[in-house]
Amino acid sequence: xxxxxEMNHKALKLGLPIxxxxxxxxxxxxxCVHCYLDHDDHGEMTTAEITxxxxxxxxxxxxxxxxxGGEVFLRRDFFQIVEHARKLLFNVKVxxxxxxxxxxxxxxxxxxxxxxxxxxxxSHRPEVHDAITKLPxxxxxxxxxxxxxxxxxxxxxxxxxxxxxxxxxxxxxIDLAKELGVVYNLDPTITPKMDGDTSILxxxxxxxxxxxxxxxxxxxxxxxxxxAPPPPPGExxxxxxxxxxxxxxxxxxxxxxxxxxxxxxxxxxxxxxQKFLDIWRDSPQLxxxxxxxARDLPTCSTCSHVGTCTRCPGLAYMEGNxxxxxxxxxxxxxxxxxxxxxxxxxxxxxxxxxxxxxxxPLAGSEVLYASSPKANQLSA
Amino acid sequence: MAExxxxxxxxxxxxxxxxxxxxxxxxxxxxxTLNEVATVIWxxxxxxxxxxxxxxxxxxxxFDVDDDHAQRGAERFVxxxxxxxxxxxxxxxxxxxxxxxxxx
Numbered sequence: 402x403x404x405x406x407e408m409n410h411k412a413l414k415l416g417l418p419i420x421x422x423x424x425x426x427x428x429x430x431x432x433c434v435h436c437y438l439d440h441d442d443h444g445e446m447t448t449a450e451i452t453x454x455x456x457x458x459x460x461x462x463x464x465x466x467x468x469x470g471g472e473v474f475l476r477r478d479f480f481q482i483v484e485h486a487r488k489l490l491f492n493v494k495v496x497x498x499x500x501x502x503x504x505x506x507x508x509x510x511x512x513x514x515x516x517x518x519x520x521x522x523x524s525h526r527p528e529v530h531d532a533i534t535k536l537p538x539x540x541x542x543x544x545x546x547x548x549x550x551x552x553x554x555x556x557x558x559x560x561x562x563x564x565x566x567x568x569x570x571x572x573x574x575i576d577l578a579k580e581l582g583v584v585y586n587l588d589p590t591i592t593p594k595m596d597g598d599t600s601i602l603x604x605x606x607x608x609x610x611x612x613x614x615x616x617x618x619x620x621x622x623x624x625x626x627x628x629a630p631p632p633p634p635g636e637x638x639x640x641x642x643x644x645x646x647x648x649x650x651x652x653x654x655x656x657x658x659x660x661x662x663x664x665x666x667x668x669x670x671x672x673x674x675q676k677f678l679d680i681w682r683d684s685p686q687l688x689x690x691x692x693x694x695a696r697d698l699p700t701c702s703t704c705s706h707v708g709t710c711t712r713c714p715g716l717a718y719m720e721g722n723x724x725x726x727x728x729x730x731x732x733x734x735x736x737x738x739x740x741x742x743x744x745x746x747x748x749x750x751x752x753x754x755x756x757x758x759x760x761x762p763l764a765g766s767e768v769l770y771a772s773s774p775k776a777n778q779l780s781a
Numbered sequence: 782m783a784e785x786x787x788x789x790x791x792x793x794x795x796x797x798x799x800x801x802x803x804x805x806x807x808x809x810x811x812x813x814t815l816n817e818v819a820t821v822i823w824x825x826x827x828x829x830x831x832x833x834x835x836x837x838x839x840x841x842x843x844f845d846v847d848d849d850h851a852q853r854g855a856e857r858f859v860x861x862x863x864x865x866x867x868x869x870x871x872x873x874x875x876x877x878x879x880x881x882x883x884x885x
Contacts, residue, residue, distance in 0.1 A: 404812050404813070404814055405812060407814070408798060408803055408812075408814065411798055411799055412798060415798070415799050417798065417799075419798070459796070462796060462797070462798060463796070464794065464796040464798070464803060487791075490793065490794050490795045490796065491794055491796075492794035492805050493794070514791065514792045514793070514794075514807040515807075516794065516805070516807060516810070556810075
């Protein structure tokens with residue numbers, strides 16, 4: 402076991418929040434088509450409130466701190482917040498679009514000992530990237546900032562969210578990352594908006610495109626191993642947790658709301674009204690999340706993918722049941738292995754035992770069979 | 782032998798986890814966990830107390846080990862952490878800001 406894995410295991414055993422994602426603002430200078438946030442300011446925490454929360458997080462044992470948004474550089478007190486975080490010896494990662502980073506900001510980030518800067522890049526072509534961010538010139542500014550950050554010796558990673566509109570530019574972004582000397586991370590996940598609006602899910606890449614990704618050796622390494630059928634789950638799997646959300650990690654919004662994860666909008670407390678540790682230890686919502694084992698999942702516990710699926714309990718929650726399947730992850734498991742999930746089979750059965758009288762499509766029109774992956778994707 | 786003074790670098794991330802200190806170097810992302818004895822040395826690395834004094838006053842007293850053995854172990858530990866830029870070492874007292882209370 403690596404030291405990092407040991408540390409996570411120990412934090413889980415001790416019930417400590419080792420990792421926190423803290424959004425400092427939802428305001429942003431970009432308007433990305435797939436963004437799940439409302440960019441109006443509904444009363445962000447003040448500098449004093451944020452620094453107090455950071456001190457509480459350090460006291461609670463948090464080690465990994467991700468500062469994100471919105472665009473964090475829109476907060477005039479951003480460096481004051483980072484300075485405080487570094488005095489408290491957090492391992493700090495900053496997520497940004499980097500359009501507001503110049504030489505001076507890059508040098509300051511270096512001085513403050515930031516662990517990593519994660520930057521969103523959607524394409525190597527300005528016409529595609531800028532169409533997604535809706536900010537003319539944004540790709541040029543982002544790439545210029547990456548060069549400033551690299552010249553300071555900082556660790557930079559590109560996060561490439563894939564959608565239908567930029568899927569074909571993926572290799573271009575990989576090549577751009579190589580040219581810039583930064584790490585490339587791919588993310589095919591589009592989540593519903595935080596208010597539950599699912600309209601942006603139509604931007605998700607198609608199942609056939611997911612399959613291409615999962616069978617790309619450059620991205621996944623050993624394709625045969627990565628796409629192998631899941632082994633039968635053992636007792637350890639059935640008694641295991643789905644992910645770190647609420648167990649060793651949580652999310653804090655700019656308004657002080659605490660959630661199990663940024664992708665799991667289950668309100669669990671607010672640091673403006675309660676101490677962070679009281680929320681972490683006593684929140685009934687977090688307790689409920691922590692109580693769930695794989696064996697408790699009505700559909701997923703019967704699924705052959707239960708031990709290898711990337712099932713996100715937050716996405717399941719947004720579909721209506723935190724113990725239910727996350728259909729986007731069912732799709733991923735299916736496209737990776739070619740084996741339908743228990744949820745897909747259940748839906749196919751339900752569909753086939755539908756109404757006794759059905760209107761048949763005309764010959765030549767598009768038919769989406771209930772058992773096809775496309776049909777499941779549409780139902781996501 | 783020349784006296785050694787040690788101080789914690791500010792280019793690190795650190796936190797106590799269940800009685801052990803976790804440290805990550807910002808320079809090379811090397812990750813360490815310090816055992817109880819090493820944690821005591823780390824916490825006492827204020828830049829102005831000689832390493833020999835830290836060992837004799839904190840390690841030998843609290844962990845019931847002989848001075849020679851403890852000094853040799855402490856030297857090795859300090860050398861290793863200094864190679865990763867996690868501890869600053871000098872034969873003169875180092876001026877350093879006081880440690881964060883959260884790592885105490």
